[in-house]
Amino acid sequence: xxxxxxxxxxxxxxxxxxxxxxxxxxxxxxxxxxxxxxxxxxxxxxxxxxxxxxxxxxxxxxxxxxxxxxxxxxxxxxxxxxxxxxxxxxxxxxxxxxxxxxxxxxxxxxxxxxxxxxxxxxxxxxxxxxxxxxxxxxxxxxxxxxxxxxxxxxxxxxxxxxxxxxxxxxxxxxxxxxxxxxxxxxxxxxxxxxxxxxxxxxxxxxxxxxxx
Numbered sequence: 001x002x003x004x005x006x007x008x009x010x011x012x013x014x015x016x017x018x019x020x021x022x023x024x025x026x027x028x029x030x031x032x033x034x035x036x037x038x039x040x041x042x043x044x045x046x047x048x049x050x051x052x053x054x055x056x057x058x059x060x061x062x063x064x065x066x067x068x069x070x071x072x073x074x075x076x077x078x079x080x081x082x083x084x085x086x087x088x089x090x091x092x093x094x095x096x097x098x099x100x101x102x103x104x105x106x107x108x109x110x111x112x113x114x115x116x117x118x119x120x121x122x123x124x125x126x127x128x129x130x131x132x133x134x135x136x137x138x139x140x141x142x143x144x145x146x147x148x149x150x151x152x153x154x155x156x157x158x159x160x161x162x163x164x165x166x167x168x169x170x171x172x173x174x175x176x177x178x179x180x181x182x183x184x185x186x187x188x189x190x191x192x193x194x195x196x197x198x199x200x201x202x203x204x205x206x207x208x209x210x211x212x
Contacts, residue, residue, distance in 0.1 A: 008106045009179035010172065013060040013073075021060065022050040024070040027095055035131045036093045038151070061110055063103050064180060068187055071098035074107035076115060076123075088115045089124045092134065105137045112141065113169050117161045125154040 013021065025036075025046045033041045041049070053060065057080070063072040072094040079087045090111050092104050115123055125143070127134045129152045135145055138154035145154045 007172070007175060008063060008101075008103065009176040010061050010063055010107060010110045011176040011180055012173065013055075013062045015055045017060070017062070017070075018050055018053065020070050021053070021062075021073060022047055024062075024073050024095070025050060025093060028093055029096060032093065032096070035128060035134070036091065038126070038128055059111070059114055061107055061114075063098075063107070064183060065098070066183055066186065068180075068183055071095045072103040072107060074111050076111040078118070078120070086119060086121045087124060088118075088120045088122075089126065091125075104133060105140070108137050108141060110172065112156065112158055113165055113172075116158045117166055117169055119161070121158055121160070123156045123158060125156075127152050127154070 025033075026043055028036060028046075030040060033046070037045075037049070053075070057078055059076040059078075061074045061076070062070045065071050072092070074090065074092045077089045077091070079085055079089075088111075090108060092107050094103050112123055123143075125134060125138050127138075129135075129147050129150055131152075135152055135154060138156065139145055141156055143154040143156035145152055
């Protein structure tokens with residue numbers, strides 16, 4: 001029997017996480033920046049992008065490791081145009097050390113669920129045609145992909161929200177919050193323990209020096 005995929009804790013990020021978002025994007029290697037933004041974004045352009053994120057309109061999702069480092073992030077941008085108010089665009093980035101775990105696909109699923117519950121009926125992905133990983137995720141979800149030279153457009157029609165999708169999002173949000181708080185407490189404990197060990201080593205070194 002096929003194994004049930006593990007639930008990945010995906011947390012919604014607010015304005016207070018802007019610095020962590022910036023730090024995550026700055027860690028992207030040049031090739032990954034090119035694929036994520038469609039151009040070779042430098043540090044200043046990335047900082048400007050992070051500063052202009054509109055948390056009151058859009059939705060930002062993140063996946064943390066045990067050290068509370070943001071290793072994967074998605075940006076679901078809702079259209080401001082009145083004629084396209086039921087449309088949203090999806091973008092994702094995953095750090096090199098977190099690849100191969102399906103984080104990009106899970107973030108896409110999470111974003112689509114949220115878009116659906118917000119009344120969106122179409123999600124777009126604008127990507128370079130060489131961004132095969134992102135286009136593969138889109139195709140697997142049932143999106144239509146149209147290629148125009150070096151760039152591709154993927155669009156996914158989604159069904160209206162249901163009771164199940166709303167409950168599923170609430171459960172995922174709660175799961176992600178519990179996971180984050182657990183990781184936060186664990187990190188605080190290990191940081192404390194590391195500090196104690198550092199003091200202990202200092203005392204031992206002082207004893208050795210005084211004995212000489």
